[in-house]
Amino acid sequence: RTLITGSLGQLGLTLAKEMRSRYGRERVVCTDIRKPPKIVLQSGPYRYANILNKSGLEEILVEHRIDQVVHFSALLSAIGEQNVTLALQVNIEGFHNIIDLCKIHELKLFCPSTIGAFGPETPKNPTPDLTLQRPKTIYGVSKVYMELLGEYYHHRYGLDFRSARFPGIISATTPGGGTTDYAVQIFYDAIESGHHECFLEPNTRLPMMYISDCIQSVVQMMECPAEELTQRTYNIAAFSFTPAEIVAEVQKYVPLTVEYKVDKTRQKIASTWPEVLEDKNARKDWGWDPQYTLEKMVPYMLQKVKSQLHSEQVIKD
Ligand code: VAH
Numbered sequence: 671r672t673l674i675t676g677s678l679g680q681l682g683l684t685l686a687k688e689m690r691s692r693y694g695r696e697r698v699v700c701t702d703i704r705k706p707p708k709i710v711l712q713s714g715p716y717r718y719a720n721i722l723n724k725s726g727l728e729e730i731l732v733e734h735r736i737d738q739v740v741h742f743s744a745l746l747s748a749i750g751e752q753n754v755t756l757a758l759q760v761n762i763e764g765f766h767n768i769i770d771l772c773k774i775h776e777l778k779l780f781c782p783s784t785i786g787a788f789g790p791e792t793p794k795n796p797t798p799d800l801t802l803q804r805p806k807t808i809y810g811v812s813k814v815y816m817e818l819l820g821e822y823y824h825h826r827y828g829l830d831f832r833s834a835r836f837p838g839i840i841s842a843t844t845p846g847g848g849t850t851d852y853a854v855q856i857f858y859d860a861i862e863s864g865h866h867e868c869f870l871e872p873n874t875r876l877p878m879m880y881i882s883d884c885i886q887s888v889v890q891m892m893e894c895p896a897e898e899l900t901q902r903t904y905n906i907a908a909f910s911f912t913p914a915e916i917v918a919e920v921q922k923y924v925p926l927t928v929e930y931k932v933d934k935t936r937q938k939i940a941s942t943w944p945e946v947l948e949d950k951n952a953r954k955d956w957g958w959d960p961q962y963t964l965e966k967m968v969p970y971m972l973q974k975v976k977s978q979l980h981s982e983q984v985i986k987d
Contacts, residue, residue, distance in 0.1 A: 671697045672892075673736045675721055675768065676743030678702040680845040681782075681884065683710065685740060688885050690714050699734045702743075721764035728771055738778035740888060741768045747786050748936050749847025750809040761812030769823055769831070778830040780892055783817050783903055785837050785877050785943050786810040786849075795875075796948035799905050806942050821902045832891050833903040837877035837910075837947065839884045840967065842974040849936045849943075853878055853916060857975045860926045869933035872914040875945040879908040880962035880970070887958060894956040901955075907947035908960035919968045 672689055674682050677700035689698045690713075700710065701719035710716055717730050721743050730736070743764055750757035765781070772779040788797055789804040803814050820831035838850025845851045852868050853876075859866040887906050891899075911919075917928045952958035962970070 671699070671734055671736050672738050672740060673699050673701060673731060673734065674740045674742060675701050675719065675764075676741070677716075678704050678706060678710070679742055680839060680841055680843050680848075681881065682742050683713075684841065684843060684881055685742075685885050685888055686714060688889060692889070699730065699736065701730060721767055722759060724767040724771065727767055728775075731771060731775060731777070736775075736777060738892060739768060739772055739780070740892070741765065741779065741781045744812070745809060746846060746848040747784075747807045747809040747939050748849050748851075750812075751807055751935060751939070752847075754808045757808045757812065761809065762815060765812070765816050765819070769819060769829070772831075773823055773827050773829050776829075778832070778892065779820070780832045780888060781816050781820060782888075783813045783833045783835040784810070785835060785947065786939075787813040787817060787835060788942075788944050790942040792944060794943075795945040797905065797944035797946065798948050799901065799903070799951050807939055817903045824902055830896055831902050832899065834887050834891055834906045834952065835903060835947065836884060836887075837879045837907060839879055839881055840971060841881035841884075842971065842978050843881070849939045850876055850878065852913065853911075856913075856916060856920060856926075856928075857971045858979070860920050860924050860972065861975050861979055864925050864927065866917070866926060866928045867931045868913045868917075868928055869931060869936050870913050870940055871932055871937060872917075872930055873912050874937070874940050875910050875912045876940060877907055877910045877944060877947045878964075879906070879960065880967040883908050883960040883962050886961075887952075890956055890958065899955055901951060904952040904955070904958070905947040905949045906952050906958055906960075907949040908962060909964045910946050911964050916964065916968070919964055920972070923969060923972055
């Protein structure tokens with residue numbers, strides 16, 4: 671039975687849907703601190719949880735006989751810089767509660783890391799699994815801490831801790847406060863207005879991934895026998911692109927104009943991140959094999975966003 675924290679964020683509900691279709695509706699419990707829309711309550715078990723309330727979390731784990739946790743709750747890169755205190759609480763204290771409970775109850779724990787766990791001194795192209803990590807955001811610092819503490823708990827207490835460094839994830843689910851969010855917004859703008867204001871410079875190359883591959887990576891990592899994993903945290907890569915490149919790809923399908931209105935804060939963050947991740951160990955150890963290229967993803971995303979906006983319009987009418 672799986673518990674997903676931060677399930678109302680960009681990835682949680684898509685992962686819950688995939689896991690429920692594989693393991694059964696009742697075997698995946700979604701939690702979040704926010705009030706869920708009705709459709710979420712109808713799709714499977716949901717519990718209110720504040721990851722700063724350790725005893726409340728423990729009650730849910732015991733009551734639902736949880737044996738593995740996917741911990742998504744975190745403040746992302748840009749929003750973390752706006753509220754460092756809250757980022758420390760959620761990304762560090764919240765993680766302490768989760769990892770301690772997983773140790774006490776011997777639960778398997780997956781926590782996503784990120785390209786944001788690297789910094790300006792890290793080799794950018796390619797960025798290997800094991801390299802210098804001096805991130806310049808509280809988000810990145812908290813994710814390096816998570817990687818190191820997870821590794822320590824594995825070696826010291828035998829905790830089955832697993833992690834993958836996600837690139838910017840592209841999905842028809844709104845992300846919250848990231849530096850790669852322009853790559854989601856561009857699809858909504860292409861469908862709704864035909865014009866996109868991009869907050870990054872046109873030549874800012876970043877590793878990205880379509881959500882279907884991201885969700886598969888979590889399922890594959892969690893299903894992999896522990897003895898086949900040779901490390902706790904793995905880079906995973908699909909493709910990298912610049913704003914100019916994705917604009918050109920979208921323009922093959924729909925009219926789109928773009929204006930570069932650079933957000934200095936997010937440009938500064940993006941300039942410290944890798945351009946291309948090297949992920950040979952994930953491919954070797956647990957069969958990582960992304961299915962979506964940039965060229966394959968763009969028409970999928972346009973279709974998904976179009977039908978999502980249409981169904982929202984129908985509900986409004
Ligand atoms: C962010 N989307 O931009 C997240 C992610 C790789 C970036 O961690 O902060």
